[in-house]
Amino acid sequence: MQESVYSPRPKEGRLPADAPNILVVLVDDAGPGLPSTFGGEVQTPTLTRTLGEGIGYNRFHTTAMCSPTRASLLTGRNHHRVGNGQIAELANDWDGYSGHIPKSSATGPEVLRRYGYTTAAFGKWHNTPAEETTAAGPFDNWPTGVGFDYFYGFLAGEASQYEPHLVRNTTVVLPPKSPEEGYHLSEDLADDAIGWLRRHRALDADRPFFMYWASGCLHGPHHIMKEWADRYAGKFDDGWDAYRERVYERAKDQGWIPQDADLTDRDPTMPAWGDIPEEEKPFQRRLMEVAAGFAEHCDVQVGRLLDELDDLGYRDNTLVVYIWGDNGSSGEGQNGTISELLAQNGIPTTTAMHIAALEELGGLDVLGSPKTDNMYHAGWAWAGSTPYKGMKLLASHLGGTRNPMVVRWPAKVDPDPVPRAQFLHCNDLVPTFYDLVGITPPRTVHGVPQDPLDGASFAATLVDRDAKAGKLTQYFEIMGSRAIYHDGWMASAFGPRSPWVPGLPAGIHDWNPDDDTWELYHLDEDWTQSRDLAAQHPKKLAQLRELFAIEAAKNKVLPVGGGLWVAAMHPEQRISTPYTSWRFTGDVVRMPEFCAPALGNKDNRVTIDLVVPESGSGVLYALGGNGGGLTCFLDDGHLCFEYNLFILMRTKIRSAQPVSPGRHTVEVVTTYAEVRPGGPLDVVLSVDGSEVGRSTVPVSAPLLFTANDCLDIGTCLGSPVSLDYFDRAPFPFDGTIDTVVVEYL
Structure with missing residues (x-):
């Protein structure tokens, strides 16, 4: 009997055989006047290399803010249409500001995945509703719920570059090493993306990939190792006004802006460099040196990604889109700061206060280290958006919305040194990707009828500098x-x-x-x-x-x-937990501040049942990080509490006598001495019903301590709140915590 020969049914192909891999690189809070590629003085060799091997667009536009740009870029729709008229943490009930991307606006990666792409995202996300960012989910608005097969990064709008709160897919993970061991987030994101590319090459090479690599740089806090900042020592000594003049002339000389483009004037409410007191200028210069080192370091990590593409044989048929900034440079550092959440909390300070606090930490060289959350003066942000008058948060003027975009695709796009000048918007990317791979925007995704795309393809401009693209109105x-x-x-x-x-x-x-x-x-x-x-x-x-x-x-x-x-x-209506009481076991960690009890600005009682060993030490709980937060801990048996108001002001309580070994009940009661946002707080510590310490926090944080750090019980896994245990972090409690009960009063 003759044996039948069967062959497996071939997989159904829904993409052309030459469908390109796609890599989108998005840098954060960076304006066009920074990169050396376009006349700036921050060295960006990878951006320059990518432009030299491809083409540039000098009239590409973003929305002027983080979450809005990312939602628009990923969906191909306008940011309000997809509920992102504001950052996710400050969402409200109006449809355009809800912080929820509707299922009627599926992301481009979701559609590409349904057509056969494998997808991965790395770095800053900032498009999950803040109330959904705990380890309990729900996860349908996390990256893996909206189109990505794999995600590694952080869900919030910013993160410490040394102790970030990280997520892999839907699991909270710790950084693979400590700052002392050389950890930096930008490097970690590049490492993980390189590992993913290698796995793709080994296991899934017959499928094209879409990778979204969104750095946390150059968003605050500006964290970078000293040797990178030192590369720019003395480079910015003459200030932001002179910097703008130099960059403007070079941008014209390099052909990035037209010869007849004017350099806009400084707004009269913004200080000139000459207005800065001489004794404050070293501080302001070093802030810019740190930012420049941070930015260069990030660009080098992008270079590692491109090198890996080349080594794996993906170079020719990978479309690389490198966008320098999800908005213009950020002035949220305002007058220059060592703790950038001060501005969001609306707490007035003086530059002298920052310098004095910095001196206590060790001086200018501490800037950029894990002990500060520094961010440069808004004058540097204005300079970084040269030649325009705006910056981040200004949708009215191009310094907030016009960002350089560079594209490389060796298989299809010939290098061209003359920039494309079509008026484009970040919502044009998704339609362009669809156009390139022959996808008609689907009418339904997962059974949900889809909203129309607002963007328009610019695919024709990749091969024809003069092709029409974009749309007439935006x-x-x-x-x-x-x-x-x-x-x-x-x-x-x-x-x-x-x-x-x-x-x-x-x-x-x-x-x-x-x-x-x-x-x-x-x-x-x-x-x-x-x-x-x-x-x-x-x-x-x-x-x-x-x-x-x-x-x-x-x-x-x-x-x-x-x-x-x-x-x-x-x-007071910011996103927060709906609960008024909690019961935690001693092993609950990494609860994002937006979802955690508001221990720093609501009347509350924390009751801890614990067993103290001989000379017990360690963190009982910590909320926030070094840049701002509060913590309760035992130090050689003494019960301690610290309210760290953004580094500038630390209120400390320490019991006179150590807590004896054995079982105890510790209570921390916090109440407003004056009921108003930012008002003073009375804090009382008790052990077994007896008061052991009290103090008044003169100024409280009315909004929040951090954008990405957490509440930890029994340890401090993020940035250490107190300098008293900075060198012992994460300083786990060496006794036993049975329960922690939190109640609003």
């Missing part, structure tokens, strides 16, 4: 700052606040967007928004304002300025 809006682009013209309204000015502007609670002054620019003839034509062309301005109103209504932007609701109007 709106911008972040926290009331807004603009509308249409066919070469842009109308802009600055909005109610200047990002570089500390505190909230007077009268913001009475701000009415209808009263804002609008400016008008003919961008085709005025590259940098240097000539306001509103008075000369009132009809054109009126047309564009009406067009903005139409786009705002279509895209869920209304109410204009809705992103200010929590950030400025009602900080």
